[in-house]
Every structure is written in structure tokens, then in C-alpha cells.
Amino acid sequence: MLLGSVVLPGCGGSGGAREQVIVSGSTTLLPIAEVSAEMFGEENPTVSVLVSGMGSSAGIENVASGSSDIGTSSRELKDEEAALGLTDTVVAYDAIAVIVNPSNPVRDLTIEQVRAIFAGEITNWSEVGGPDLDIGVVNRDEASGTREAFKKIIMGDTRFYKGAVVLPGTGQVRAVVADVEGAIGYISLGFVTDEVAAVAIDDVMPSEEAVVNGSYTIQRTLHFFTREEVSTATQAYIDFVLSDEVQETIVREAGFIPITAKQDGSD
Amino acid sequence: MTNKQEHGGSGLAQETGELKMMSRATYFREALLRNIFMLCAIVAVAAVALIFVFVGVRGWPVVDDPGIVAFLTGTEWSSTYGEFGILPLVSGTLVVTLGALLLGAPLAIGTAVFLSEIASPRMRSIVRPAVEMLAGVPSVVFGFFGLVIIRPVVADLTGSMGFGPLTAALILAVMIVPTIATLTEDALRSVAPGIRHASYAMGATTWQTIYKVLIPAAKIGIIDATILGMGRAIGETMAVVMVAGNAPQFFSGLGEPVATLTSQIVIDMSYASGTHRTALFGLAVILFLISMGLVGLVRSLARLERRS
Numbered sequence: 001m002l003l004g005s006v007v008l009p010g011c012g013g014s015g016g017a018r019e020q021v022i023v024s025g026s027t028t029l030l031p032i033a034e035v036s037a038e039m040f041g042e043e044n045p046t047v048s049v050l051v052s053g054m055g056s057s058a059g060i061e062n063v064a065s066g067s068s069d070i071g072t073s074s075r076e077l078k079d080e081e082a083a084l085g086l087t088d089t090v091v092a093y094d095a096i097a098v099i100v101n102p103s104n105p106v107r108d109l110t111i112e113q114v115r116a117i118f119a120g121e122i123t124n125w126s127e128v129g130g131p132d133l134d135i136g137v138v139n140r141d142e143a144s145g146t147r148e149a150f151k152k153i154i155m156g157d158t159r160f161y162k163g164a165v166v167l168p169g170t171g172q173v174r175a176v177v178a179d180v181e182g183a184i185g186y187i188s189l190g191f192v193t194d195e196v197a198a199v200a201i202d203d204v205m206p207s208e209e210a211v212v213n214g215s216y217t218i219q220r221t222l223h224f225f226t227r228e229e230v231s232t233a234t235q236a237y238i239d240f241v242l243s244d245e246v247q248e249t250i251v252r253e254a255g256f257i258p259i260t261a262k263q264d265g266s267d
Numbered sequence: 268m269t270n271k272q273e274h275g276g277s278g279l280a281q282e283t284g285e286l287k288m289m290s291r292a293t294y295f296r297e298a299l300l301r302n303i304f305m306l307c308a309i310v311a312v313a314a315v316a317l318i319f320v321f322v323g324v325r326g327w328p329v330v331d332d333p334g335i336v337a338f339l340t341g342t343e344w345s346s347t348y349g350e351f352g353i354l355p356l357v358s359g360t361l362v363v364t365l366g367a368l369l370l371g372a373p374l375a376i377g378t379a380v381f382l383s384e385i386a387s388p389r390m391r392s393i394v395r396p397a398v399e400m401l402a403g404v405p406s407v408v409f410g411f412f413g414l415v416i417i418r419p420v421v422a423d424l425t426g427s428m429g430f431g432p433l434t435a436a437l438i439l440a441v442m443i444v445p446t447i448a449t450l451t452e453d454a455l456r457s458v459a460p461g462i463r464h465a466s467y468a469m470g471a472t473t474w475q476t477i478y479k480v481l482i483p484a485a486k487i488g489i490i491d492a493t494i495l496g497m498g499r500a501i502g503e504t505m506a507v508v509m510v511a512g513n514a515p516q517f518f519s520g521l522g523e524p525v526a527t528l529t530s531q532i533v534i535d536m537s538y539a540s541g542t543h544r545t546a547l548f549g550l551a552v553i554l555f556l557i558s559m560g561l562v563g564l565v566r567s568l569a570r571l572e573r574r575s
Contacts, residue, residue, distance in 0.1 A: 134426065134427075141513070142535070159348075162515070163516055164524070165524045168508070
């Protein structure tokens with residue numbers, strides 16, 4: 001209600017025309033952006049927030065070119081994008097969990113082992129203390145922000161194994177790892193269910209605490225990018241997403257880690 | 268004579284004149300319909316031409332960047348590293364398509380022989396609609412079926428994850444059955460009845476008639492049908508993306524993932540820009556040329572048939 005009063009004067013006089021906030025970008029961020037847009041719309045009937053997911057790169061391109069008000073991204077800006085002069089607002093944190101089939105006894109890998117597995121250098125689970133079983137590497141497509149983050153944190157300059165199965169969605173990766181005994185993949189922590197088993201990396205299991213205190217290293221920041229000048233309605237929507245109301249409910253329910261957790265942790 | 272002729276001639280002219288006068292409304296209606304139908308044909312042709320021009324213009328820059336040689340003979344496709352070589356994708360497309368034909372064509376031709384030569388009318392009335400219905404199943408359903416049912420079976424057979432050419436070929440084999448079966452059945456039916464009767468009159472059995480007389484007689488029609496089925500297999504995208512594994516590498520085993528020309532376009536198009544996008548249009552040009560080649564092959568076979 002308080003937010004409503006901020007927005008209303010901005011557009012109330014313009015003869016009932018609804019103000020639009022166009023949000024596009026990361027599919028990882030869709031649950032947060034969409035649900036909060038719906039709630040925001042209910043509280044502010046004069047503003048409609050339109051959300052679409054086309055991948056982080058598209059979101060950044062759209063906000064820079066002016067066709068979107070907010071570009072959502074599950075990765076950092078690349079060098080050439082940093083020159084666009086976008087304003088960065090962190091809206092949540094996320095851990096990327098390395099997952100295996102529950103029947104696989106391996107529950108602990110080092111970063112070096114994960115890198116070697118995804119580079120195709122380690123091909124059998126017995127090399128990392130598991131059973132004599134071929135490793136089935138499941139990778140994401142190159143449009144994926146999750147892949148981008150995983151590549152940056154784990155792989156560095158090492159190339160992914162060319163023979164890895166490439167699947168275009170988090171759900172598909174989880175389904176295949178849940179089904180294939182020797183499979184290994186990586187997905188956002190929020191998507192990990194009982195069907196698959198997350199693996200500890202350098203002895204640290206992915207969890208909110210481990211992300212907050214920094215001990216779990218495969219983590220990333222989820223961003224809203226805007227141009228320097230934002231409309232009142234856009235700012236109101238961003239403030240709404242950052243509010244405790246959204247952070248503690250929508251962000252947490254979507255399986256991400258609210259920004260407040262890290263602020264509390266560092267205080 | 269001359270008089271008579273003149274008289275008769277003018278009479279005829281009058282008659283046809285009257286006929287034209289009488290049917291002016293009909294004449295205009297006919298002309299209108301002719302033009303409407305011509306417009307339909309022009310729209311179809313223009314659509315093909317426009318798509319070809321659009322794809323060609325957008326894809327043309329691959330000649331300079333990454334360069335036509337690198338594009339056509341490159342062995343790596345990786346947008347992250349700016350490598351756009353189509354050979355692994357062509358190899359994937361070939362393996363998957365040939366696999367689908369090897370499995371699907373015998374199945375389809377067998378179905379067609381059964382429908383045209385063996386089945387009772389009652390049987391035919393059950394089998395034919397079932398085959399036709401196969402053509403109406405959306406490809407995403409085939410893909411889902413393949414992912415959930417066939418992939419685990421292939422995984423057990425090959426000891427891999429089951430994503431790869433074998434799974435893709437198995438699904439495509441079923442998907443191309445309606446195309447090949449329907450056209451083959453037409454070809455078998457169009458064999459002159461006399462030939463069939465002559466064979467039976469000579470004391471040939473049903474089987475002998477089928478493989479010694481009918482199939483050779485309908486040979487070109489059957490090849491036609493198979494080529495069209497092949498076109499369907501090459502162009503199929505959705506089902507292939509779901510089960511092929513989408514790794515742009517050369518064929519390295521029935522259960523090892525591959526990517527095809529179409530699947531790579533789908534996987535990449537959501538985020539491609541710059542050279543990468545151009546390269547995707549380049550892939551589309553290659554697909555266009557392949558399908559033009561196949562249509563050309565069918566046309567020249569049809570000419571061959573008419574001549575013989």
C-alpha cells in the first residue's frame with residue numbers, strides 16, 4: 001500500500017493509461033520476476049509489469065537498447081557489456097549444485113575433480129572413489145546462465161567435454177541424472193530434489209549458510225540491470241522485489257537465497 | 268460454295284458471339300476464379316522465394332566471417348570459442364537420417380505391400396487410418412515418447428546415457444512411416460492390373476508376384492517415396508533435439524550424443540548474435556540446398572518414369 005502511494009501520483013493524472021514496466025532476461029530469474037510482478041500489479045493497479053524470459057544475454061541487450069526497462073541476468077556482465085553503462089541491482093543469490101544419481105555412493109568431490117570430469121579427463125567413477133561405472137556428463141546449452149557461471153567458477157580456461165549430453169533446461173538435467181546411474185550434472189540449488197543427490201565440493205555441501213559465509217564457491221549473484229534513468233514505476237517495482245515481503249517469501253520459495261541473508265551474515 | 272461458306276461462317280460467328288453474350292457473367296466468374304487460384308499459387312511460390320532470399324542474404328556473410336572454407340570444412344562448432352565448422356553437424360544429420368531410413372523404409376514399404384496386396388478390405392480399413400494418424404502425431408509427442416520410453420532401452424543396450432543417433436533414428440523411423448507407406452501404396456496401386464493378373468495367371472504365388480513383378484514395376488515410385496521420407500527425417504527438429512544429446516561432435520557410437528543441423532539451430536538461436544547468428548543462417552542455407560536437391564532428385568526420377 002505504501003508503494004502504491006508512491007506510484008499513483010506518477011501516472012494517476014494521465015487519464016487512466018496504465019504505465020508499463022517491461023522486464024526481460026534470465027529464465028532462472030523468471031519465478032522471482034513473474035510472481036513478484038503479479039503481486040506488484042495487484043497492489044498497484046495502474047502499473048502493469050510484463051515479464052519474459054529469453055536468456056540473460058537477451059535481457060542485457062534489451063535493456064541497453066531501450067526495449068526493456070529491466071534486464072534480468074543470472075550472470076555478471078561480460079567485458080563488452082560493462083561498457084554499456086548499466087546500473088546493477090542484486091536481487092538474490094544462488095548456489096549451483098553438482099548432482100549425481102542417488103544410487104551413486106560418491107558424495108564428495110574436489111573442484112579439480114569436478115573440472116576433470118566435465119572436461120572429459122576422468123571418465124569412470126572409480127577414479128574418484130566410486131564404483132566401476134562410466135561417468136555420463138550432462139551439460140547445459142551455451143545460452144544458459146547456469147552454464148556460464150559454472151564455466152567461469154569451475155572450468156576457467158578448460159574446455160567442456162565435447163561428448164557431453166547437452167540439455168536445454170534445468171528440469172531435463174535433473175530428470176536425466178535422476179534416471180541414469182552414472183550421470184553427473186549441475187543445476188541451481190533451488191531445483192535440487194530427492195530424486196538426485198547434491199555433492200559436497202571441497203567438503204562443503206551447498207546450502208544457504210555455505211553461500212552466505214562464502215565457503216561454498218559455486219555460487220552466483222542474480223541481477224536486475226537498468227539504464228541510469230529509471231521511471232518511477234520501474235523503481236517502485238525494483239524496491240518491491242528488494243522488500244522483505246518478496247525476499248523472504250517469493251525468493252526463498254523459488255529456492256534462491258535472499259539478499260537479506262547475506263546482509264545479516266556480514267553485519 | 269463461297270456464298271454458302273460465308274453464310275455458314277457468319278452464322279457460326281453469330282452463334283459464338285451469342286454464346287459469349289449469354290455467358291458474360293459466367294465468363295467473369297471463371298476469370299475471377301482463375302485469377303484467385305493463380306494468386307494462391309503465386310503466394311506459395313513467393314513465400315519459398317522470399318524465405319530463400321532472406322535466409323541467403325542473412326547467411327551470405329559467412330563467406331567472409333568465419334570464411335566459407337572454415338564454415339564448410341571446420342570440425343568444431345562452439346559459439347563460446349567462435350568456431351563455426353559444420354562438418355560435425357552434417358555428420359550427425361547424415362547418421363541420424365540414414366539410420367532412420369534403414370529402420371523406417373523397410374517397415375513402411377512392408378506396410379504398403381500389406382495394405383495394397385495382402386490385407387482384406389476390413390483389415391485395410393483399420394490399418395490405413397492408423398498409419399495416417401501416425402502422421403498427425405505432433406513431433407514433440409514423439410520426442411517425449413522417445414525420451415521417456417526409448418532412451419532408457421537404448422541406454423541399456425549401449426551402456427551409455429541413451430542420448431544419440433540410435434534413439435533419434437528409432438523415433439524418426441516411425442515418424443517417416445506414413446510418408447513412405449502412403450506414397451508406396453499409391454505406386455503399387457498404379458501398377459497396371461494386367462501385369463498383376465498376368466503374373467498370377469502364370470502360376471506365380473502372391474509372394475513371387477510381389478517381389479518379382481510388383482516391386483520392380485513400382486520401383487521408381489518407391490524410391491520417390493523414400494526420398495520424401497528422407498526429407499522429412501532431415502528436417503525434423505523437435506523430436507531430435509529431445510533425444511539426440513545435442514553435442515556437436517562426430518559420430519562416435521550409437522549411444523553417444525550427436526547434434527544435427529536443425530537441432531543446433533534450435534539450441535543456439537535464442538541467444539546467438541553477430542557471426543554466430545550469421546552462421547545459423549548459413550546452416551539454414553545448407554538445409555535449404557539439401558531439400559532442394561532432394562526435390563530435384565524426385566523430379567528427375569519422375570521424368571525417368573514417364574520416359575520408360
